[in-house]
Amino acid sequence: MSYLTHIEDGAGARLDPGVAHSAPPAERLRARYDMDRIRREVTVANIARGPASLWRYAPLLPVARPEHAVSLNEGWTPLLQVQRLARRLGMKQLAVKDEGRNPSGTFKDRGAAVAVSRYVELGVKTVAHNSSGNAGGSWSLYAARAGITCVNILPTDAQPASRQHCRASGQPTFLLENWHDGGRLVAEACEKNGWLNICTLREPYRLEGKKTMGLEIAEQLGWRMPDVIVYPMGGGLGAIAIFKAFEELLQLGWIKGKLPRLYVTQYEGCAPVVRAFDENRDECAPWGKIDIPPGGLKSPNPPGGRAVLELIRRHGGGALAASADEALAAVDEMTAEEGLFPCPESATTLVGLRKAIARGWIRTDEEVVLISTGSGLKSIPTLAVPRFPTVTVSAELHA
Numbered sequence: 001m002s003y004l005t006h007i008e009d010g011a012g013a014r015l016d017p018g019v020a021h022s023a024p025p026a027e028r029l030r031a032r033y034d035m036d037r038i039r040r041e042v043t044v045a046n047i048a049r050g051p052a053s054l055w056r057y058a059p060l061l062p063v064a065r066p067e068h069a070v071s072l073n074e075g076w077t078p079l080l081q082v083q084r085l086a087r088r089l090g091m092k093q094l095a096v097k098d099e100g101r102n103p104s105g106t107f108k109d110r111g112a113a114v115a116v117s118r119y120v121e122l123g124v125k126t127v128a129h130n131s132s133g134n135a136g137g138s139w140s141l142y143a144a145r146a147g148i149t150c151v152n153i154l155p156t157d158a159q160p161a162s163r164q165h166c167r168a169s170g171q172p173t174f175l176l177e178n179w180h181d182g183g184r185l186v187a188e189a190c191e192k193n194g195w196l197n198i199c200t201l202r203e204p205y206r207l208e209g210k211k212t213m214g215l216e217i218a219e220q221l222g223w224r225m226p227d228v229i230v231y232p233m234g235g236g237l238g239a240i241a242i243f244k245a246f247e248e249l250l251q252l253g254w255i256k257g258k259l260p261r262l263y264v265t266q267y268e269g270c271a272p273v274v275r276a277f278d279e280n281r282d283e284c285a286p287w288g289k290i291d292i293p294p295g296g297l298k299s300p301n302p303p304g305g306r307a308v309l310e311l312i313r314r315h316g317g318g319a320l321a322a323s324a325d326e327a328l329a330a331v332d333e334m335t336a337e338e339g340l341f342p343c344p345e346s347a348t349t350l351v352g353l354r355k356a357i358a359r360g361w362i363r364t365d366e367e368v369v370l371i372s373t374g375s376g377l378k379s380i381p382t383l384a385v386p387r388f389p390t391v392t393v394s395a396e397l398h399a
């Protein structure tokens, strides 16, 4: 069962959880739960007996009937210790949360599974959003499984794997030339057609799904928090969600202590948060020309920019940029050293960690978790085409 009580806006007003809400990100719509009742009725032992998916956290999710959830068995991804990488960085230990194991190959499935499940309960028939690709692919799969429609607006360089998810699941999908106008286009289309606008941070339930990354990290560490989280930031939803998880667990008394410091990474070619952090501003200025590889992190005006900068100010941390070449080299390093095959967006976290250590921002004895948001299998055309020697098996060799 769910302990959802209401949706709260940034001014503290209580909104009816029985209808679908969508509002500009500045309104900060957040799902709230009856924490006293959860404390009385749910224990970490109950959670541990739950399914090996994000649905083990059903009491902290908004879906009234989790047994009917629209699920492809997402979440409960491994938190892998990466000893060789740690040694290369001079660290005692390092962990990677491997989100590439999710059904569509990225962490977007968490937000899609939980939000689609809740919107089916609320009778929503059509949702729409702009997505750099991964969310579009993921929401298309879950919309297909739910029997609802997801209208996708993708950039012209959206990756083939994401486009195929959208196409094969039969969801209406359009490529947009002027990416900076994507949000406005979706808002207008939703207004006109009565669709639900599910763009980043406009509605409260994607965040609830992504929150399960934080719940899992705490549980996988034995109900503790690490010292540092490094997160590859686009719109900022995932980082905000992980910290909402930690705050709720503290409220429940399931974990204790100080929240981690948050370091976010972006590509140099679209780094509005890094620039705002470097200039000590609490708001991002919109980024001009975007010059990054296809895929996530294509957020020139991040809806969660202000909230992420607040988290960094409150808990410590920073923002670091990686060049595309550094990210691609880090994909190879993570693969060669550990057998992980992350997408380049995820590999920016390794680049960022190395820079943060070099600047003295992160100590080598700290407990750090890198969030690897997706699989390299989603980025094959972006990665270098391997050149191996071509050999022929001759008759003599056979003999």
Ligand SMILES: Cc1ncc(COP(=O)(O)O)c(C=O)c1O
Residues within 6 Å of the ligand: 106, 132, 134, 135, 200, 232, 233, 234, 235, 236, 237, 238, 239, 295, 296, 297, 298, 343, 345, 346, 373, 374
């Ligand atoms: C693989 C990947 N990692 C990270 C992100 C950033 O996500 P968020 O919008 O939660 O910051 C995205 C989306 O832009 C993505 O596709």
